[in-house]
Amino acid sequence: MNKPATVAVTGLTVRHRRTVALDALDLSLSRGVHGLLGPNGAGKTSLIRVLATVAAPASGRVELLGEDVASPRERTGIRRRLGYLPQEFGYYPAFTVREFVAYVAWLKEVPANRAPAAVERAVERVGLADRIDARMKTLSGGMVRRAGIAQAIVNEPELLLLDEPTAGLDPEQRVDFRALLRELGKEATVAVSTHLVEDVAAACTDVALIEAGRLAFRGTTAELAALGGESADPGDTTTNAIERGYTAALRAHRERSGSGAARAKEALR
Amino acid sequence: MTSPRPAADWHVTDALALRYAEGTAPETDAWSLEKHVESCSPCAGRVSAAVRAGAAGPALASVRAELLASVGHRPAPVTTVAHPLGRWARLWWAAGPALRGSWVVAVALVLGGAFGLAYGAGFQGARSWLLALSPVLPLGGVAVSYGRHADPLYEITAATPSGGLRLLLTRTAAVLAVCVPLLTVGGALLPPVAGFPGAAAWLLPGLALILATLALGSFVGCRAAAATLAGGWLLAVTGPLLAPATADPDSAAALVRYFSGPVAQGSWAAAALACAALLVLRRRSFDHLETR
Numbered sequence: 001m002n003k004p005a006t007v008a009v010t011g012l013t014v015r016h017r018r019t020v021a022l023d024a025l026d027l028s029l030s031r032g033v034h035g036l037l038g039p040n041g042a043g044k045t046s047l048i049r050v051l052a053t054v055a056a057p058a059s060g061r062v063e064l065l066g067e068d069v070a071s072p073r074e075r076t077g078i079r080r081r082l083g084y085l086p087q088e089f090g091y092y093p094a095f096t097v098r099e100f101v102a103y104v105a106w107l108k109e110v111p112a113n114r115a116p117a118a119v120e121r122a123v124e125r126v127g128l129a130d131r132i133d134a135r136m137k138t139l140s141g142g143m144v145r146r147a148g149i150a151q152a153i154v155n156e157p158e159l160l161l162l163d164e165p166t167a168g169l170d171p172e173q174r175v176d177f178r179a180l181l182r183e184l185g186k187e188a189t190v191a192v193s194t195h196l197v198e199d200v201a202a203a204c205t206d207v208a209l210i211e212a213g214r215l216a217f218r219g220t221t222a223e224l225a226a227l228g229g230e231s232a233d234p235g236d237t238t239t240n241a242i243e244r245g246y247t248a249a250l251r252a253h254r255e256r257s258g259s260g261a262a263r264a265k266e267a268l269r
Numbered sequence: 270m271t272s273p274r275p276a277a278d279w280h281v282t283d284a285l286a287l288r289y290a291e292g293t294a295p296e297t298d299a300w301s302l303e304k305h306v307e308s309c310s311p312c313a314g315r316v317s318a319a320v321r322a323g324a325a326g327p328a329l330a331s332v333r334a335e336l337l338a339s340v341g342h343r344p345a346p347v348t349t350v351a352h353p354l355g356r357w358a359r360l361w362w363a364a365g366p367a368l369r370g371s372w373v374v375a376v377a378l379v380l381g382g383a384f385g386l387a388y389g390a391g392f393q394g395a396r397s398w399l400l401a402l403s404p405v406l407p408l409g410g411v412a413v414s415y416g417r418h419a420d421p422l423y424e425i426t427a428a429t430p431s432g433g434l435r436l437l438l439t440r441t442a443a444v445l446a447v448c449v450p451l452l453t454v455g456g457a458l459l460p461p462v463a464g465f466p467g468a469a470a471w472l473l474p475g476l477a478l479i480l481a482t483l484a485l486g487s488f489v490g491c492r493a494a495a496a497t498l499a500g501g502w503l504l505a506v507t508g509p510l511l512a513p514a515t516a517d518p519d520s521a522a523a524l525v526r527y528f529s530g531p532v533a534q535g536s537w538a539a540a541a542l543a544c545a546a547l548l549v550l551r552r553r554s555f556d557h558l559e560t561r
Contacts, residue, residue, distance in 0.1 A: 107436065
């Protein structure tokens with residue numbers, strides 16, 4: 001990878017009250033689509049929220065798009081170039097999809113003369129163009145999620161953070177969404193947190209596997225698949241290979257850090 | 270090739286999906302697949318994709334297009350006519366989320382209650398009650414429109430450049446734009462109480478309280494700040510308000526002292542200025558990173 005890093009995280013530690021969500025994590029991302037994989041509670045959402053400039057790290061340095069998150073002035077600059085889809089988000093039920101996305105465009109300081117076109121383009125890219133003037137409260141769960149993706153991309157962000165974006169989408173929408181991800185990844189740094197291995201197989205150029213607040217694996221999707229070894233079944237798919245690689249990487253990481261994690265748990269008590 | 274009874278974790282492989290799309294899959298495998306995709310959406314998606322990519326794809330696409338056209342579904346218009354997202358729409362976005370239904374109802378109830386008391390029950394003190402309650406009503410509006418506990422969009426706004434003080438001030442302005450005319454005109458229409466200041470007397474105390482809420486909110490959050498200041502104000506006015514009912518009717522003078530005269534109003538103005546200055550110093554604290 002010789003592209004410049006747009007996300008540079010060193011020694012990132014995040015605590016929730018007394019539990020450690022992320023433990024001295026080092027990670028750098030560049031342009032392309034990156035999958036953040038890991039079991040539930042591994043720290044994926046904590047990482048995304050720090051990268052979205054919503055949550056503060058307990059310690060460590062976070063540089064996004066060449067600017068430091070800790071400085072208020074640079075943080076404002078980052079936020080203009082950022083897109084963020086939270087895992088769970090609310091909306092104003094009386095707003096239409098257009099108003100919802102336009103409201104976020106206004107918050108992101110998209111110039112007023114460009115905003116209407118940017119809103120329509122974002123809504124069209126997520127396949128909601130025919131419901132653009134429908135009220136948010138009339139949408140199904142999958143449509144709300146797609147409206148959420150539209151608000152995240154309305155300012156054509158250079159850094160796009162998506163937390164479980166495929167939750168609630170049906171298979172056809174997922175296929176469309178992965179195509180959109182690949183397209184977005186050509187211009188921007190896209191980090192997608194997911195627990196669906198097929199999302200990674202179809203859309204991500206590389207993978208960061210997080211387990212118990214630490215990086216368990218970092219490499220390309222093909223490298224993760226190779227970790228799983230050869231399958232005896234000739235009808236095997238890429239998804240299966242990545243699933244095996246995922247399990248193998250997790251197991252290896254747990255063996256390596258088993259004693260360390262036990263000590264950390266002792267210390268917390 | 271016959272496949273055994275599919276296990277619980279059996280899924281359609283890409284190779285099988287391809288054979289199925291070509292029509293070359295053995296019949297038993299095709300049955301298993303068809304039974305399986307009824308209940309497994311990832312596999313259904315995989316098979317649909319394989320079929321669309323196969324020889325039947327163009328035919329399927331044209332059938333779909335014709336079907337959609339016959340039921341009146343047209344592809345989204347590509348024309349990008351500028352929607353009337355003009356100045357009024359922007360004002361509505363800024364104000365809309367701020368004016369929460371429950372709060373508007375509360376303001377209307379207070380106002381309606383004052384009118385009901387004054388003209389329905391012939392209660393003479395209605396105007397002083399409204400005047401005493403007016404300064405805390407905007408605080409409620411701010412408390413229910415901004416922050417993690419009140420704003421459903423909070424998680425998204427927290428990652429935007431305008432989600433901090435700018436958004437808070439727009440919403441406060443929207444709250445005041447509703448409160449100020451409503452409460453001032455409402456107060457003026459109530460029967461005057463002898464020796465009591467005019468309906469506009471609450472404006473400076475109200476402004477001072479709301480600025481104090483924002484300034485205190487920069488430390489403890491808007492909800493806690495609004496609750497503290499509203500509680501303090503209500504404690505301060507309850508005594509004088511309840512006194513006339515029990516003792517002589519002229520002891521409302523204590524309430525008058527809060528509003529009337531250049532000293533009182535001057536003090537409120539000074540307090541408002543001090544809070545505004547503190548807010549300017551603390552302006553960065555609203556787009557802080559959340560630490561928990």
